[in-house]
Amino acid sequence: DTEFERIARDPHVQGDDVLTLRQAVAVVRHGERVDSTLAWASHPDRVSWPLDPPLTARGLERSRDVGFHLEKNLPEGAAPFEVVVSSPFLRCAETASEIARVLDIPVVFDRNMGEIFGEAFRDVQDRPYRSPGELA
Numbered sequence: 001d002t003e004f005e006r007i008a009r010d011p012h013v014q015g016d017d018v019l020t021l022r023q024a025v026a027v028v029r030h031g032e033r034v035d036s037t038l039a040w041a042s043h044p045d046r047v048s049w050p051l052d053p054p055l056t057a058r059g060l061e062r063s064r065d066v067g068f069h070l071e072k073n074l075p076e077g078a079a080p081f082e083v084v085v086s087s088p089f090l091r092c093a094e095t096a097s098e099i100a101r102v103l104d105i106p107v108v109f110d111r112n113m114g115e116i117f118g119e120a121f122r123d124v125q126d127r128p129y130r131s132p133g134e135l136a
Contacts, residue, residue: 024078026070028099030091031059051115052129055094063095067102081105087113088129109135 034040035053045053055063074080081103086096088109100107109132 022075022078024070024075024081026081028066028095030089030095031055031063031098033059033091049090049130052090054090059091060094060098063098064102066095067099070099071103083108085110085113087115088132088135089114090130090135093130093135 032055033053034043034045034056037056039056040046040053043053070081083105084096084100084103084107086092086107086109088111092114093107093109096107114129
């Protein structure tokens with residue numbers, strides 16, 4: 001039995017009280033980062049944003065592919081995707097933006113999503129990611 005079937009059989013639950021909502025949710029990791037390639041050694045962001053590298057061209061392309069995959073493989077009966085929620089790190093923002101562009105939905109940035117930096121990175125940079133204006 002599914003959880004829904006068990007709830008529906010509960011004598012305290014009336015038939016009209018049971019609501020089924022089928023919303024698809026996908027969790028996606030960011031695409032390939034420039035700092036995983038030799039190009040990072042001469043990249044202008046290496047000094048100014050050492051903890052916030054952009055995606056490679058391949059990373060951007062794969063992110064678009066993910067958007068097309070999600071669009072094509074929406075579970076039967078599920079509500080379509082309505083929003084992409086992303087970390088403000090550039091690699092995540094770029095991944096989210098490519099997916100959202102394909103799905104024609106907005107991106108919302110959540111500052112609580114991202115990496116946790118300890119004392120080892122405190123001297124590297126006060127601001128590990130770009131501001132919303134810099135992402136736009």
